[in-house]
Amino acid sequence: MIISLFGNDIREAEKDPMLEKPNNVIVVITTNGMATDVVEKIISNIKGYELGLEIFVIKEHRDTFSYSCREITVPKDYVCPNGSRNKMRAMQYGNEWLRTEGYGRExxxxxxxxDSMVDKPYLEYVINHMAVEGGQGCIRLREFGRHLFSSLSDIVRIAxxxxxCRHYNKGNRPQFVHGEGIVVRADVEQEIGWDYGTYGAEDLIMGLEISKKYTFCHIPAGNIYIAPPTTAKDFYKQRRRWFWSIFKNDGKVRRLSLRTYLFYIYMYLVGVTGLIGLIMLSTYILMDIHITPMILLVTILNIAGFTSYYQFGALYNGSRKYSLILFLFQIPVAFYDGFTILYSLVTRPNFQTFETIKKV
Incomplete structure (x- = not known):
């Protein structure tokens, strides 16, 4: 947190030399056809940047909507060699299609x-400055408040x-790689592919694969904008999918980076123990049970660290209003967010399908 607070992405972006020949950049949106209006809004916004970029939508054969850009339609009978399904299957087909169309190293x-968006400076940096094989910038929330607790909980993603992300991506050690806004040079994506045959974690696997042989960087200009889930049910479904994608990937994440795998376990343990600590503290106070000075000190430090981390995320999202709301609802948000881990352990998803949530 301290390193990030004293960082300056604008100065870093200005230090990177301008390329003699700008990169050819394309935007690829993968959809299951359940949020056509949102996809159209994304396309319209990107066209409004007037950067002259090609935009593609990868869609399933059953999606009959006509998007206002080039379409890549996944055939009904298309099968990945490694048995990938759903989003990975679509992305792998799109990857192969782009290769046949001649998109490569340039x-x-x-x-x-x-449901995600990147702003104009983000794309301009990739066009004019990006010289490594892959990278990703930082996220911000858009459509904040459709569901208050989900929005407040999603502030931890910004933190x-x-x-x-910022710290480790700078050192070519990707730790949290998310599907929104990941940038990959086309020839490298074609070499690695998206056909992992796992339940999820395709974005993290791609980042780790790139860092093994090439370079995965932090994109220091612009932002990626995401929309929080609109219901508690969708929030819990989404978090359950993320939880199990780390542990249901046939050991790929662990083999690519044991440090990253252990880090995720650590983060989930911190979430569970922090939740247990809050429950214990509440119980002790209500039952008037004596707390030793050491336990009280650890509890105070835990709550202070937890609160600071969320406020850190709220600061970067740029809203004092939501920072104050989050501060007032910090403890309920802690329970709302923390219980997702217990929910994931108690109610396993169907690993043969890809749970989707409503997009806005």
Whole structure:
């Protein structure tokens, strides 16, 4: 947190030399066809930047909507060699399609989910400055407040990006790689592919694969904008999918980076123990049970650290209003967020499908 607070992305971006020949950049949006209006809004916004970029939508054969950009339609009978399904299957087909169309080393692909957006400076940096094989910037929230607790809980994603993504990506050691806004040079993506045959974690696996042989960097200009889930049910489903994607990937994450795998375990343990600590503290206070000075000190430090981390994320999202709301609801948000881990352990998802949530 301290390192990020004293960092300056604008100065870092200005230090990077301008390329003699700008990169060819394309934007690829992968959708399941359940958020056509949101996808159209994303396309319209990117066209409004007037950067002259090609935009592609990878869609399933059953999606009959006509998007206002080039479409890559995944055939019904398309099968990945490693048995990948759902989003990975679609992305792998799109990867192969782009290769047959001649997109290679001169092209960078900016990947977006069908509810995420990147701003103009983000794309301009990739066009004019990016010289390594892959990278990713930091996220911000858009459409804040559709569901208050989900929005407040998602502020931790901003904190994670600023504290961890930024720090580790700068050293070619990707730790938190998310599907929104990941940028990969086309020839490298074609070499690695998206056909991992796992339940999820395709974005993290791609980042780790790139860092093994090439370089994965932090993109210091612009931001990626995401929309929090609109219901508690969707929030818990989304978090459950993320939880199990780390542990249901046939050991790929662990083999690529044991440090990253252990780090995720550590983060989840911190979430569980922090939640248990809050429950114990509440119980002790209500039952008037004596707390030793050491336990009280640890509890205070835990709550202070937890609160600071969320406020750190709220600061970067740029809203004092939501920072204050989050401060007032910090303890309920802690329970709301913390119980996702217990929910994930108690109610396993169907690993043969890809749970989707409503997009806005």
């Amino acid at each position: 092209t960078y692909i900016c990947h977006l989910d069908d 994670n990006c600023e504290a961890w």
